[in-house]
Amino acid sequence: MTRVADRQAPPAASLAHLVRDAGLAALVAALLAVPLLGFRLNVSAQGLSLEYRLPWILYAAAAVFAGRLLLSLAARSLWPQVRQRSRGFGARFPSNTNVIVGWVLIGGALVLPWLPFADPRFLSVATLVLIYVMLGWGLNIVVGLAGLLDLGYVAFYAIGAYSFALLSMNFGLSFWICLPLAGILGAFFGILLGFPVLRLRGDYLAIVTLGFGEIIRVILLNWQAVTNGPDGITDIPRPTLFGLSFESPFRGPLHGTGFADFLGVPYSPMQWMFFIYYLILLLALGTTLFAQRMRRLPTGRAWEALREDEIACKSLGMNPVTVKLSAFAIGASFAGLAGCFFAARQGFISPESFTFIESATILAIVVLGGMGSQIGIVLAAMLLVGLPEWFRNLAEYRMIAFGGAMVLIMIWRPGGLLSRRDPTVTLGEGPAESMRPAPAAESPR
Amino acid sequence: MTIDIFLQQLVNGLTLGAFYGLIALGYTMVYGIIGMINFAHGDIYMVGAFISLIGFLLFSALGVASVPVAILLVLVVAMVFTAVYGWAVERIAYRPLRGSQRLAPLISAIGMSIVLQNFVQLTQGARVKPLPPMVQGGYRFTLGTxxxxxxxxxxxxxxxxxxxxxxxxxxxIRRTPLGRAQRATEQDATMAALLGVNVNRTISITFIIGASLAAVAGLMATLYYGVIDFFIGFVAGIKAFTAAVLGGIGSLPGAMLGGLVIGMIESFWPVYFDLAYRDVAVFGVLVLVLIFRPSGLLGRPEIEKV
Incomplete structure (x- = not known):
């Protein structure tokens, strides 16, 4: 197709051409800026008034002109080399690079809390990143392996969180009993939703799951008697380690023995931070281990086969609905587990934590990571969750940068940061190569 | 329920339906032509609403006293500037991704939606913007005592x-060369390109038309509800997208029908049930329709050839 040629053509444009191009871009920027940058609506007691900021239109146009010109100049001189390099990017590494990087990352994660710069703030961001890594790995089973587009993943996360909060507040069940229950409840709701809708085509599934996510949120908001509505649930008890409590002894008498007393060391809030960090690390690693093992089992292979060619699978006697249902339910159960952990870590949950933007973030982590790549998901989670959380004080610009990064990364690497979407099993080289469809339809890389 | 409440809700539902249908058209056209969910479309509608509100204030400052003239002027201004936004979003975020994996444009669209929302929040402030009612009066029909x-x-x-x-x-769509090019691109973009249709331009025009229709919906929302904020695009967007799917995505009459159905549900639900669960009803109906008619009310079933 023509677009493939477009992308690969060397940009041999003259300077005049580049200036004209930048001028056009500046014109568009000015047009975009006229209504929303040039005027500002001010709300006051007297009502609505209009503030004129017309110079901003010029600033925007000038910035876009300069930026566009510099970028295309840079692209003109550097583009061929960059293309050349990034094309060979994956092929240069030996095949076991993934395994080595994986073990290095796991080792790094294990020693991370002991490193000198690991203050409470750093550890709490790291814990948050790990929650999203786990969610990403869980959603990857649904989106990456089974190829089902789920835009309401956060619903199962919410179900896990609320099930722990409600079970522990109302029935006094401990975290360790609630954790598997949250997983089971997640899977149950996954089946409940999946059963009627999984026979739908991909994008229809997307809107139905999006709707499901909204339904769960609306119910959490309005079912005052059970969920306490928008105020959420507070004072969720902290999990214990084999009965050893991490509650602060300064807040009141402990239930049972404190962790610090048991070891005979002074109490410190860092013990709790360490504990939840390792807990989520364990949960996340369990998720990826499970997913990796599943890929080698018949069910996991059926997921990938179905993703590649549904008609072929049907004609071989597979039932697409049950295969999809298993992926959907397993993905949902991991979200339930992560939700349970989230509630335990925060000690407070409200429907506000489970909006569509969370689903979008998790999906973006999976897709930006390169679907099916476990390490890519870790990278993407650090980028999309770790960085914005670290720069929380730039609140206003944070979200714009977040959305912009999603667009830019996608344009820069449409297949994801580390793209690996090959089926786990393939036929040997040789005939299988020639049987593949022509690569033109795929991404140009 | 008495007949007067029924008719009243019917009129309200029709109004809402018209409004959702206009936004749904943008979703369904884009889906038909490039097969992607344009997640930023709801936010294009929100941008349209803001441009309309700014337009009203600007024209009243410029001394346009007559309300119909002001509405007409704002309509044109909002359509033009919102169309530029629609065009730019396609050019920046979707065109470079044409032909890559299916989820790439979706993520890019979600990113664009976040950018637009936060851009408007930054430049226009987060507070809700009220507009005093401009069009007043109406008709009153007597149906009995x-x-x-x-x-x-x-x-x-x-x-x-x-x-x-x-x-x-x-x-x-039916009669002009532009519509023909659009339908050709929708059926087979490669073939259309080979036969001399400028595919890129056709897709751009699709986005421009979709955005200007969304701008009209934004203008209506500004007038009808009288309050807007930077977040209105999300809910209106997913409802309109639901309408497009309900009617059969890719089908233009389907989008209007879907919009009407959603509008009717929204206006009749609070008469019988709890208003808070209205959105649950909307999505519930969507699931029910899709179970029994998987390609929507007016969509053609997809025939897969091997």
Whole structure:
């Protein structure tokens, strides 16, 4: 197709051409800026008034002109080399690079809390990143392996969180009993939703799951008697380690023995931070281990086969609905587990934590990571969750940068940061190569 | 329920339906032509609403006293500037991704939606913007003793404008070379390109038309609800997208029908049930329809060839 040629053509444009191009871009920027940058609506007691900021239109146009010109100049001189390099990017590494990087990352994660710069703030961001890594790995089973587009993943996360909060507040069940229950409840709701809708085509599934996510949120908001509505649930008890409590002894008498007393060391809030960090690390690693093992089992292979060619699978006697249902339910159960952990870590949950933007973030982590790549998901989670959380004080610009990064990364690497979407099993080289469809339809890389 | 409440809700539902249908058209056209969910479309509608509000204030500052003239001027201004936004979003975020994996444009669209929302929040402030009612008055029909039907002038205007736009739009798609190019691109982009259709331009025009229809919806929302904020695009967007899917995505009459169905559900639900669960009802109906008619009300079933 023509677009493939477009992308690969060397940009041999003259300077005049580049200036004209930048001028056009500046014109568009000015047009975009006229209504929303040039005027500002001010709300006051007297009502609505209009503030004129017309110079901003010029600033925007000038910035876009300069930026566009510099970028295309840079692209003109550097583009061929960059293309050349990034094309060979994956092929240069030996095949076991993934395994080595994986073990290095796991080792790094294990020693991370002991490193000198690991203050409470750093550890709490790291814990948050790990929650999203786990969610990403869980959603990857649904989106990456089974190829089902789920835009309401956060619903199962919410179900896990609320099930722990409600079970522990109302029935006094401990975290360790609630954790598997949250997983089971997640899977149950996954089946409940999946059963009627999984026979739908991909994008229809997307809107139905999006709707499901909204339904769960609306119910959490309005079912005052059970969920306490928008105020959420507070004072969720902290999990214990084999009965050893991490509650602060300064807040009141402990239930049972404190962790610090048991070891005979002074109490410190860092013990709790360490504990939840390792807990989520364990949960996340369990998720990826499970997913990796599943890929080698018949069910996991059926997921990938179905993703590649549904008609072929049907004609071989597979039932697409049950295969999809298993992926959907397993993905949902991991979200339930992560939700349970989230509630335990925060000690407070409200429907506000489970909006569509969370689903979008998790999906973006999976897709930006390169679907099916476990390490890519870790990278993407650090980028999309770790960085914005670290720069929380730039609140206003944070979200714009977040959305912009999603667009830019996608344009820069449409297949994801580390793209690996090959089926786990393939036929040997040789005939299988020639049987593949022509690569033109795929991404140009 | 008495007949007057029924008719009243019917009129309200029709108004809402017209409004959702206009946004749904943008979703369904883009889906038909490049097969992607344009997640930023709801936010394009929000941008349209803001441009309309700014337009009203600007024209009143410039001394346009007559309300119909002001509405007409704002309509044109909002359509033009919102169309630029629609075009730019396609050019920046979707065109470079054409032909890559299916989820790439979706993520890029979600990113664009976040950018637009936060851009408007940054430049226009997060507070809700109120506009005093501009179009007042209406018609009152007597249906019997103590039974009246109120149709406000604004409701009549919204329905009339929507019907007029739909008619013009159907004419463009059915009868003009542009519409032909659009339908050809929708069926087979490669073949259309080989036969001399400028595919990129056709897709751009699709986005421009979708955005200007969304701008009209934004103008209507500004007038009808009287308050807007930077977050209105999300809910309106997913409802309109639901409408597009309900009617059969890719089908233009389907989008209008879907919009009507959603509008009717939204207006009749609170009469019988708890208002808070209205959105649950909307999505519930969507699931039910899709179970029994997997390609939507008016969508053609997809035939897969091996």
């Amino acid at each position: 103590d039974a009246h039907l109120n149709v406000s002038l604004l409701q009549a205007l919204i329905v009339f404008l929507t019907v007029a736009l739909m008619a013009g739009f159907t004419y463009i």
